[in-house]
Amino acid sequence: MVPLTDLRAITREVSEEIQAAWQQVVAGSAFIGGPFVEAFEQAWAGYCGTRAAVGVGNGTDAIALTLRALGIGPGDEVIVPANTFVATAEAVVLVGAVPRFVDVDPSTLLVTTETLETGVNERTAAVIVVHLYGNIPAMDAIQRWAEAKKLAVVEDAAQAHGSTRRGRKAGSFGVAGCFSFYPGKNLGAFGDAGAVVTDDEALSDRIRSISNHGRSASHDSHTVVGTNSRLDGLQAAVLSCKLPLLDAWNNARRDAVATYRRLLVNQGVHLVEAPCESAHYQNVALVPGRDRVRDRLRAYGIETGVHYPMPCHKHEPYRRYAPEPLPVAEQAADEILSLPLFPHMTEEQIRHVCGCLNRLGSELERAG
Numbered sequence: 581m582v583p584l585t586d587l588r589a590i591t592r593e594v595s596e597e598i599q600a601a602w603q604q605v606v607a608g609s610a611f612i613g614g615p616f617v618e619a620f621e622q623a624w625a626g627y628c629g630t631r632a633a634v635g636v637g638n639g640t641d642a643i644a645l646t647l648r649a650l651g652i653g654p655g656d657e658v659i660v661p662a663n664t665f666v667a668t669a670e671a672v673v674l675v676g677a678v679p680r681f682v683d684v685d686p687s688t689l690l691v692t693t694e695t696l697e698t699g700v701n702e703r704t705a706a707v708i709v710v711h712l713y714g715n716i717p718a719m720d721a722i723q724r725w726a727e728a729k730k731l732a733v734v735e736d737a738a739q740a741h742g743s744t745r746r747g748r749k750a751g752s753f754g755v756a757g758c759f760s761f762y763p764g765k766n767l768g769a770f771g772d773a774g775a776v777v778t779d780d781e782a783l784s785d786r787i788r789s790i791s792n793h794g795r796s797a798s799h800d801s802h803t804v805v806g807t808n809s810r811l812d813g814l815q816a817a818v819l820s821c822k823l824p825l826l827d828a829w830n831n832a833r834r835d836a837v838a839t840y841r842r843l844l845v846n847q848g849v850h851l852v853e854a855p856c857e858s859a860h861y862q863n864v865a866l867v868p869g870r871d872r873v874r875d876r877l878r879a880y881g882i883e884t885g886v887h888y889p890m891p892c893h894k895h896e897p898y899r900r901y902a903p904e905p906l907p908v909a910e911q912a913a914d915e916i917l918s919l920p921l922f923p924h925m926t927e928e929q930i931r932h933v934c935g936c937l938n939r940l941g942s943e944l945e946r947a948g
């Protein structure tokens with residue numbers, strides 16, 4: 581059996597240390613906010629190379645809180661790629677704005693200035709760049725483009741903990757970087773958690789206030805109608821224990837992807853290009869006849885995934901936000917196949933997967 585991922589092996593590496601940390605959280609009753617949350621926020625801002633980090637309840641809230649703190653809401657449009665996890669678009673709708681879906685580059689499946697341009701109109705307030713599968717697009721060009729149009733760039737870095745491009749970490753390019761620490765992400769909590777990183781301390785103060793019932797710094801007055809989306813102490817302690825291992829885990833993923841690239845020789849299977857030093861949240865191939873190939877791999881004991889089977893604008897509640905077809909995202913949805921990838925993967929496991937992929941022939945024919 582080759583699983584798609586192996587969260588248990590990651591948990592095993594840190595579980596003793598986390599249990600000791602949890603005893604301290606419990607001894608101090610430091611459950612919401614407090615020293616464990618502050619320590620992780622500092623460590624995470626330091627890791628990402630930003631001035632501030634605000635712990636929040638989950639990745640969806642990280643995006644929605646950022647948009648609210650930027651003053652984005654009813655009457656505004658926010659550009660998002662069509663081929664992302666639905667939460668990116670969901671956060672836009674949650675703040676009362678309209679998501680405007682755009683297409684992506686066929687070799688990276690990431691937005692470019694050309695695809696972003698198709699979504700711009702007089703109501704556009706921001707773009708959310710998604711570092712899909714851990715891959716950071718050409719941020720320098722995108723930021724120059726956005727600056728000229730006076731659009732805020734928000735990063736959805738929920739799949740890119742530790743990805744770097746030209747020495748800069750995911751989350752540090754835009755006005756804010758939004759992270760999810762859902763257990764299966766490259767840095768995962770023992771439940772739901774999230775964070776926003778930013779260099780703009782006025783922005784981080786507003787996010788902190790909105791996420792904590794609209795509280796002012798003095799704690800006693802509520803200056804806006806906020807919500808409750810805070811990072812709790814037990815999760816912060818988990819994240820602080822895991823953070824020192826993140827680079828080693830990401831490097832192990834990079835080594836595994838390099839081995840895949842070396843061993844995979846079937847010309848019909850194309851690994852999606854990573855135009856940066858990716859954290860490789862997923863190792864995705866474009867495979868014609870994807871569903872047949874999946875069945876075949878399953879028969880050999882290989883588990884695969886599809887991230888994601890339908891682009892956002894094909895889901896019922898989001899259909900009205902995509903007036904035009906988005907052919908690259910739509911075709912990719914039929915061909916993307918997430919291959920097994922996790923830090924503890926062995927070369928033997930990669931050989932088994934690549935051996936099966938290399939033997940594929942007629943399965944790889946495009947249907948109709």
Ligand SMILES: *Cc1c(COP(=O)(O)O)cnc(C)c1O
Pocket residue numbers: 638639640641664665667668710736738739760761762772773774
């Ligand atoms: C996981 C994920 C989110 C949402 O994070 P949650 O913590 O589940 O709310 C948002 N965007 C992308 C791209 C994700 O992968």
